[in-house]
Amino acid sequence: xxxxxxxxxxxxxxxxxxxxxRCNYSSSVPPYLFWYVQYPxxxxxLLLKYTSAATLVKGINGFEAxxxxxxxxxHLTKPSAHMSDAAEYFCAxxxxxxxxxxxxxxxxxxxxxxxx
Amino acid sequence: xxxxxxxxxxxxxxxxxNVTLSCEQNLNHDAMxxxxxDPGQGLRLIYxxxxxxxxxxxxxxxxxxxxxxxxESFPLTVTSAQKNPTAFYLCxxxxxxxxxxxxxFGEGSWLTVV
Numbered sequence: 001x002x003x004x005x006x007x008x009x010x011x012x013x014x015x016x017x018x019x020x021x022r023c024n025y026s027s028s029v030p031p032y033l034f035w036y037v038q039y040p041x042x043x044x045x046l047l048l049k050y051t052s053a054a055t056l057v058k059g060i061n062g063f064e065a066x067x068x069x070x071x072x073x074x075h076l077t078k079p080s081a082h083m084s085d086a087a088e089y090f091c092a093x094x095x096x097x098x099x100x101x102x103x104x105x106x107x108x109x110x111x112x113x114x115x116x
Numbered sequence: 117x118x119x120x121x122x123x124x125x126x127x128x129x130x131x132x133x134n135v136t137l138s139c140e141q142n143l144n145h146d147a148m149x150x151x152x153x154d155p156g157q158g159l160r161l162i163y164x165x166x167x168x169x170x171x172x173x174x175x176x177x178x179x180x181x182x183x184x185x186x187x188e189s190f191p192l193t194v195t196s197a198q199k200n201p202t203a204f205y206l207c208x209x210x211x212x213x214x215x216x217x218x219x220x221f222g223e224g225s226w227l228t229v230v
Contacts, residue, residue, distance in 0.1 A: 034218075036221075041224070041226075042223055042224065043120075043222050044159075044206065044221040045221070046218050049218060103149070103164060103174070104161075104219055106158040106159040106160075108156060108158045109158050
């Protein structure tokens with residue numbers, strides 16, 4: 001079984017400050033990990049994904065995430081927040097291989113607020 | 117443009133009625149999915165289909181039904197048996213047979229029971 005825990009349902013930062021959104025996963029097999037962003041009343045857009053290549057993954061809009069197997073974490077960071085980053089962010093895990101691949105298990109989501 | 121189209125964007129349902137949400141994709145993806153989103157609960161998988169004429173229940177399939185008669189279409193019916201259908205519904209698709217393929221999402225449909 002797989003699960004994802006996002007620490008903090010709401011995160012607030014100032015414009016220009018570091019963004020850190022936390023994600024821990026549980027998986028009995030090597031996972032694939034994803035971060036998605038959702039703007040109000042819209043679908044989800046992929047920010048980045050980890051598929052067992054480099055542990056530091058760079059995504060769109062200046063975001064990156066580091067896969068740490070020892071900590072079972074995949075935290076999302078951005079050095080300098082922009083007002084346009086305000087949205088809800090979802091961490092998700094899928095099982096590598098097997099019959100369940102392609103299905104995602106999502107965290108609860110973290111709403112990021114950016115203050116001027 | 118290639119993508120996933122969901123319709124309608126907003127739908128109101130009376131108690132006891134069945135409603136169908138449409139999902140069409142022109143990405144030539146094999147797999148399609150329906151997720152339900154409730155505030156503070158993330159997304160939960162309702163049904164998924166990996167090939168035409170085949171589909172499987174997800175984590176919360178009770179009160180829902182689907183069909184997959186064409187590769188590009190995966191409609192979701194919310195039946196009167198679904199006790200709390202008010203939610204945001206997201207259709208998604210991906211290539212099949214390769215782990216880690218990105219799942220792409222449509223813009224979503226809001227269903228409200230009145």
